[in-house]
Amino acid sequence: MxxxxxxxxxxxxxxxxxxxxxxxxxxxxxxxxxxxxxxxxxxxxxxxxxxxxxxxxxxxxxxxxxxxxxxxxxxxxxxxxxxxxxxxxxxxxxxxxxxxxxxxxxxxxxxxxxxxxxxxxxxxxxxxxxxxxxxxxxxxxxxxxxxxxxxxxxxxxxxxxxxxxxxxxxxxxxxxxxxxxxxxxxxxxxxxxxxxxxxxxxxxxxxxxxxERAAPKVSIGLAQPNVGELELHENPLASVRTLQDETAELHARGAELVIWPEVGFNTRPLRPGDTDGRTIIGGVPVAAIIGAIRVDGRKVWNSALVVDDRARIGDHYDKIQLLAFGEYIPGGEWFPELYEWSPLSSPLARGQSTAPLRWRSWRFATFICYEDILPGIVRSIMADHGEGRAHAMVNLTNDSWYGAGHEQEQHLMLAAARSIEHRRWLLRATSTGISAFVNATGRVLQRIGRNQRGVALAEVPMLQGTTPYQLLGxxxxxxxxxxxxxxxxxxxxxxxxxxxxxxxxx
Structure with a gap:
């Protein structure tokens, strides 16, 4: 000993x-x-x-x-x-x-x-x-x-x-x-x-x-409903109604784009052909990047979608790196009864595209949940997909699973390192905290704390250029x-x- x-x-x-x-x-x-x-x-x-x-x-x-x-x-x-x-x-x-x-x-x-x-x-x-x-x-x-x-x-x-x-x-x-x-x-x-x-x-x-000071800027808001995973299942409207109210508040304060958290819109899945986003953002005339579930046949994705200021649904990103025991259970494809033992685990499909989401003339490298702590995935999403690299990074997260320990702060700081690696702002919206604006030096400029309902608004510079890390990994x-x-x-x-x-x- x-x-x-x-x-x-x-x-x-x-x-x-x-x-x-x-x-x-x-x-x-x-x-x-x-x-x-x-x-x-x-x-x-x-x-x-x-x-x-x-x-x-x-x-x-x-x-x-x-x-x-x-x-x-x-x-x-x-x-x-x-x-x-x-x-x-x-x-x-x-x-x-x-x-x-x-x-x-x-x-x-x-x-x-x-x-x-x-x-x-x-x-x-x-x-x-x-x-x-x-x-x-x-x-x-x-x-x-x-x-x-x-x-x-x-x-x-x-x-x-x-x-x-x-x-x-x-x-x-x-x-x-x-x-x-x-x-x-x-x-x-x-x-x-x-x-x-x-x-x-x-x-x-x-x-x-x-x-950052010299770059063109967009007024962007973050909405945090403080509705955890269990409450989402018991009362699906709790998150959506809160987010719609917060979106209206941010729009009144001048936001041009509002970021919702992971699966913030959870009252129904979105299907191919869905183009009308009025019921999603509650008729507020502002653009949003929202978290939702997408379904096509038997495939189900954890997704982020753009809804423009005319309520038209645009680009989407499907989560690639799924969380074991949450979004799939290892071996579950061979033993489906495993999902009966873990009722909150869902067999999701993996996304295939790493292209950024587009809104107006801007591009947003978007990743979901703990993908923001995986440098390789973020680097692939930040790559030039033919139109230039993304101008900012967006992360939609639900950290309500992790209780009252240190996980939320650990997750935020691991994610903040991506801002330094790529010299882009990180716009991070979570269900129960910690939502934050992180600038291109890794500094957390604003945050909405754990287990709080609230909004944050910032003038976000749309940055360009690359870094040695982006090129060399x-x-x-x-x-x-x-x-x-x-x-x-x-x-x-x-x-x-x-x-x-x-x-x-x-």
């Missing part, structure tokens, strides 16, 4: 530093106890020590999982708690794989932790599959000057920055404890990374805000994997040479 003390401490420091608790300075020291516990560990032992740290990390940061399982799967509390433990273990194994890679590479390269930790962390965050995607570097989102480098390499480059500092601190601590020469190179790399990121960030903050992940592959190939070549030397001469 004593061996688990340091990984436990790292897990606690990690979730305290992350979004929710938000003690972000701890992000620069949270891996140091784990690294100390790995000093003499074998790769196999490192796997379990790192996995324990990841388990503790998720225990503290993902308590809302129990509420999700109780609501989604109708699970009793003991079963929901068991599912929470399993999910924490599976997601936490990411740090076990990271620790295994770190120790394996350290034994073969003898590089300092300031080099090993960013390589191992970035490679595993890039390659390890997660049900709920998260990135270590999101802990730095409250420090806007540091996170502007996300336009260069996405959230992975933020994780790398955090890892370099943690690794350098461990290298310095180890050198002090055992009387080794000071790790000047590691400390300089850490200092240069921090100062370089902050300097770049300050310059880009000024430049991006200047571009998650290149830090590929670089990290290439370095690990290079080390593995070199080790294999050495093993062949060693085996050849041992072969007897004939």
């Amino acid at each position: 004593r061996r688990l003390l340091l990984p436990t401490l790292s897990g606690v420091l990690y979730f305290l530093s992350w979004i929710g608790f938000g003690v972000w300075p701890l992000a620069f020291v949270c891996f140091v106890p784990l690294l100390w516990s790995l000093r003499d560990a074998t790769p196999r032992r490192a796997l379990w020590l790192g996995a324990w740290m990841g388990f503790v990390t998720h225990l503290g940061g993902y308590t809302w999982i129990m509420h999700v399982l109780q609501v989604f799967a109708n699970a009793p509390l003991p079963l929901a708690f068991a599912g929470y433990l399993v999910l924490c273990a599976v997601q936490g194994l990411l740090f076990g794989v990271m620790s295994y890679v770190l120790v394996w590479m350290g034994r073969r390269t003898h590089w300092p932790a300031a080099a090993l930790l960013p390589i191992a962390l970035v490679a595993t965050e890039f390659g390890y599959p997660l049900l709920f995607q998260s990135y270590t570097g999101i802990a730095l989102m409250p420090v806007l000057p540091l996170v502007q480098i996300a336009e260069l390499g996405g959230t992975l480059i933020l994780s790398a920055l955090q890892a370099v500092v943690n690794g350098a601190l461990f290298d310095a601590l180890e050198a002090w404890r055992f009387g080794k020469p000071a790790p000047v190179g590691a400390m300089m790399a850490s200092l240069i990374s921090l100062l370089g990121s902050a300097t770049y960030g300050y310059v880009r903050l000024v430049r991006v805000e200047h571009v 998650d290149w830090p992940g590929w670089v990290a994997l290439a370095i690990i592959a290079g080390a593995a190939l070199r080790e294999a070549a050495r093993a062949r040479e060693h085996g050849a030397e041992k072969m007897p001469a004939r």
Whole structure:
């Protein structure tokens, strides 16, 4: 048990530093106890020590999982708690794989932790599959000057920055404890990374805000009805009537376009040939992007649609990345009775198009629910589909499933990183919070809090241009994997040479 003390401490420091608790300075020291516990560990032992740290990390940061399982799967509390433990273990194994890679590479390269930790962390965050995607570097989102480098390499480059500092601190601590020469190179790399990121960030903050001021603007409103999923099923009109009233209020205040949350219009599905949107927005002469269910034959989609200011239904986007156990159950196509055990889960079809929604001469890259935390999908939607890249990003979400924990804030901050990666405003409408305007620097300018009914209105700049991240994607992940592959190939070549030397001469 004593061996688990340091990984436990790292897990606690990690979730305290992350979004929710938000003690972000701890992000620069949270891996140091784990690294100390790995000093003499074998790769196999490192796997379990790192996995324990990841388990503790998720225990503290993902308590809302129990509420999700109780609501989604109708699970009793003991079963929901068991599912929470399993999910924490599976997601936490990411740090076990990271620790295994770190120790394996350290034994073969003898590089300092300031080099090993960013390589191992970035490679595993890039390659390890997660049900709920998260990135270590999101802990730095409250420090806007540091996170502007996300336009260069996405959230992975933020994780790398955090890892370099943690690794350098461990290298310095180890050198002090055992009387080794000071790790000047590691400390300089850490200092240069921090100062370089902050300097770049300050310059880009000024430049991006200047571009925003000069861009043409559209008056856009967000409507949050504060009607949760259970109430939507029990009283379908509750959400629609509230949203129609809020749309009228926003129109009276000058809104040209109003954003509704995910499946905000839920009184009936929309079918092919539906073109009249007057019953949707209640006759208010304003354009809207609304969440609704679309049906065509046996196919059902979770969709976003444009209704113009003449109440004509236009473009639609169908959700592509469906949420397991909510919008489909793995294996449900073979065992339909699974849906009887989870009555709020629905077998939905996946969308096929990533084209933006068009309104007037503007384009809106639109994604639904947790698609906004998936950089790859957002990047594909933000691509040029022949008419130019989208001018702004829209997210329709229903976070009422997640209870009163940290999920809503975590979701918002993970989504806000997309604004930096693509230098576009994010217009985020949710059913019960947190709806928000996020500008192109990742700053949350306005928000409607959790469990509140309300509206927000802003003059949104219609931005153009691209970023290195939009063009190159998650290149830090590929670089990290290439370095690990290079080390593995070199080790294999050495093993062949060693085996050849041992072969007897004939």
